Amino acid sequence: MKVIGWIxxxxxxxxxxxxxxxxxxxxxxxxxxxxxxxxxxxAGQDVKIxxxxxxxxxxxxxxxxxxxxxxxxxxKEVERRSIYGLLAKPIERYQLVLGKYAGLLLTLAINxxxxxxxxxxxxxxxxxxxxxxxxxxWDAPGVDPRMLAAxxxxxxxxxxVTAIALCFSTFSTPILSAAFTFGIFLAGRLSADxxxxxxxxxxxxxxTLASALYWVLPNLAPFDVRAQVVHGQPVTFDYVVLTVxxxxxxxxALLAVATLVFSRRDFK
Numbered sequence: 001m002k003v004i005g006w007i008x009x010x011x012x013x014x015x016x017x018x019x020x021x022x023x024x025x026x027x028x029x030x031x032x033x034x035x036x037x038x039x040x041x042x043a044g045q046d047v048k049i050x051x052x053x054x055x056x057x058x059x060x061x062x063x064x065x066x067x068x069x070x071x072x073x074x075x076k077e078v079e080r081r082s083i084y085g086l087l088a089k090p091i092e093r094y095q096l097v098l099g100k101y102a103g104l105l106l107t108l109a110i111n112x113x114x115x116x117x118x119x120x121x122x123x124x125x126x127x128x129x130x131x132x133x134x135x136x137x138w139d140a141p142g143v144d145p146r147m148l149a150a151x152x153x154x155x156x157x158x159x160x161v162t163a164i165a166l167c168f169s170t171f172s173t174p175i176l177s178a179a180f181t182f183g184i185f186l187a188g189r190l191s192a193d194x195x196x197x198x199x200x201x202x203x204x205x206x207x208t209l210a211s212a213l214y215w216v217l218p219n220l221a222p223f224d225v226r227a228q229v230v231h232g233q234p235v236t237f238d239y240v241v242l243t244v245x246x247x248x249x250x251x252x253a254l255l256a257v258a259t260l261v262f263s264r265r266d267f268k
Contacts, residue, residue, distance in 0.1 A: 003095045006099070007103065008100070008106065011099065012103040012104075012106045014103075015104065025111050028115050029115060047123065050126060051119075051144075051230045055147070055229070058115045058116065058119065058154060059154050059226075061115070063161055065111055066108060066161040067161060069162065069165075070161070070162040070163070070165025071165045071177040071178050072169065072174065094263065097255065097258050101166055112151065116147075116148075123143050144229065147229050149225060150225050153244070154223065156243070156244050156247040160247055163255060164180075164185070164218070165177055166258055167257055170258050170261045171261050184218070189221060189224070222239075
C-alpha cells in the first residue's frame with residue numbers, strides 16, 4: 001500500500017503541473033458564473049437554470065479532465081523514457097496501475113470540488129439577494145445540500161471514464177484512447193437506446209449486437225440525477241448506494257483488465 005500511495009502522490013503532482021487542467025477548471029468556473037447572468041433573463045426560473053447549467057458544466061468539463069488525465073498513464077512515461085526506470089525498481093506493474101489511478105482520482109476529486117464550491121458560491125449569492133417571499137416559491141432551496149448527491153454520482157461516473165481511459169492507455173496511443181473513451185462515454189449515456197434498439201430496427205443481427213453492447217458497455221445514465229435535483233425531487237439513499245456499487249464493480253473490472261494488459265506489455 002505504501003508503494004501505491006507513493007505512486008499516487010507522484011501522479012497527482014504530475015497532473016497538477018498540467019496547465020490544461022487549470023484552463024478547463026477556469027473555463028468551467030466562468031461558465032458557472034455566466035449561468036447566473038443567463039438566469040437573470042428568465043424571471044422565476046433563475047435558480048433552476050443556474051443549477052442546471054452549473055451541474056451540466058461540472059459534468060462536461062469533468063469528462064474532458066477525466067479523459068485528458070487518463071490517457072497519459074503509459075504514453076507520458078514512454079515519451080520521457082521514465083517507464084524503464086520505474087520497471088527496473090522493485091515495483092509490481094499492478095502497483096503502478098493502481099497508484100496512477102489513485103493519483104488521477106485525487107486530481108479529479110480536487111478539481112470537481114473546486115467547481116462545486118464555485119457553483120455553491122453563485123447559488124449562495126443568488127439566494128442572499130433574492131426576496132424571501134420569492135424564495136418560498138422555489139422547488140428546492142438555492143443552496144441545496146441534495147446537489148451533493150448529484151456531484152457525488154458525477155464523481156463516480158468520471159471515475160469510470162478515467163478507468164476506461166486508463167485501460168485504453170495501456171495498449172493504445174493517446175489520440176485513439178481519447179477517441180475510444182469518448183465514444184464509450186456517449187454510448188454509456190445512451191444505453192437506454194441500445195436496450196430498445198430492437199424496437200426500431202428489423203435486423204436481428206443489429207438488435208443482437210445492440211443488446212450485447214448494452215450489457216458490456218457501462219450504463220452511465222443512472223449517474224445523471226441533475227433533473228431530479230434541479231426540480232427538487234428526492235434522490236434516495238438506496239438509489240445512491242446501488243448506483244455507486246455498480247460503478248465500483250465496473251471500475252474494479254476495468255482496473256483488472258488494465259493490470260492484465262499492462263503486465264503483459266513488452267517495453268523492450
